[in-house]
Amino acid sequence: MEGKRDSFFLTNKKHKQDINKNQDNKKQVKQKQFDKSRNGLNDDEKKEQKEKKPFDKKTYRLKKYSKKYKLEQWEEQRKKKMLHEYKKSMKNEAVSGTYKPKSFDEDMTDSNNVVGKFVRHPDFLEKELKVKSQKSKDPFLKAKEQHNKVKQEKIEKQEAKKKAQEERNQKLQEYKKKKHERFKKLSKKTKKGQPVMTGRLELMLEKIQSSK
Structure with a gap:
C-alpha cells in the first residue's frame, strides 16, 4: 500500500x-512577440514601405474622373440628401394624437342614416360636394384638361409673339419712310448741280423744334 x-x-x-x-x-x-513589436516593423515590412510606388498623377486622374467613381460620389450625396430630408420631415411633422376641435357644421353623429344627423349649412355642403367631385375625377378627363390647358397657353404665346412682330415691322416701315423722305430733301439739286436749301432749312427747323 x-x-x-x-x-x-x-x-x-x-x-x-x-x-x-x-x-x-x-x-x-x-x-518574444512583445520584443518584436517593441522593435517596430519587421525587415520585410520595412522593405515594402521603402519600395512604395511614387504618386502617379495619371492613374489618380483616371480614377477621379471615371464613371464608377462619379457614381459612388453621386450615391453618397444622394444618401446624405435623403437623410437630411427625412430628418427635416421628422422635425416638421405634426405630433400624432393632436386633437382639432370641429365646428357644429362639421361635426357628425355616429349613425350613417339620414335621420338623426345634425342640420348642416348649405354653403358647407356645396364646398364638400366640390371637393368630392375634384377627388373623384376621371384620369382621362384630367389628362384632357391638362392637354387643353397646355394647348391654350401655346396659342396665347404664339399670338403675343405675332403681335410683337407686327408692331416691330410697322415701326421699321415708319422709320424707313422717314429716312427716305429726309434723303429726298437732302439730295435735291438745281440744274447746275447746287443743293436746294429749302429742304435742308426745313429739316433744321424740325430739329430745333423737337429739341425744345
Missing part, C-alpha cells in the same frame, strides 16, 4: 512540473 501511495504522489509531482514548464514556454513566446 505504501509503495502504491508513493507512486501516486510521484506522478502528481511530475504532472505539476510539466504544467510549470508549459507556462514558462508560453511566457517566453509572449516575451
Whole structure:
C-alpha cells in the first residue's frame, strides 16, 4: 500500500512540473512577440514601405474622373440628401394624437342614416360636394384638361409673339419712310448741280423744334 501511495504522489509531482514548464514556454513566446513589436516593423515590412510606388498623377486622374467613381460620389450625396430630408420631415411633422376641435357644421353623429344627423349649412355642403367631385375625377378627363390647358397657353404665346412682330415691322416701315423722305430733301439739286436749301432749312427747323 505504501509503495502504491508513493507512486501516486510521484506522478502528481511530475504532472505539476510539466504544467510549470508549459507556462514558462508560453511566457517566453509572449516575451518574444512583445520584443518584436517593441522593435517596430519587421525587415520585410520595412522593405515594402521603402519600395512604395511614387504618386502617379495619371492613374489618380483616371480614377477621379471615371464613371464608377462619379457614381459612388453621386450615391453618397444622394444618401446624405435623403437623410437630411427625412430628418427635416421628422422635425416638421405634426405630433400624432393632436386633437382639432370641429365646428357644429362639421361635426357628425355616429349613425350613417339620414335621420338623426345634425342640420348642416348649405354653403358647407356645396364646398364638400366640390371637393368630392375634384377627388373623384376621371384620369382621362384630367389628362384632357391638362392637354387643353397646355394647348391654350401655346396659342396665347404664339399670338403675343405675332403681335410683337407686327408692331416691330410697322415701326421699321415708319422709320424707313422717314429716312427716305429726309434723303429726298437732302439730295435735291438745281440744274447746275447746287443743293436746294429749302429742304435742308426745313429739316433744321424740325430739329430745333423737337429739341425744345
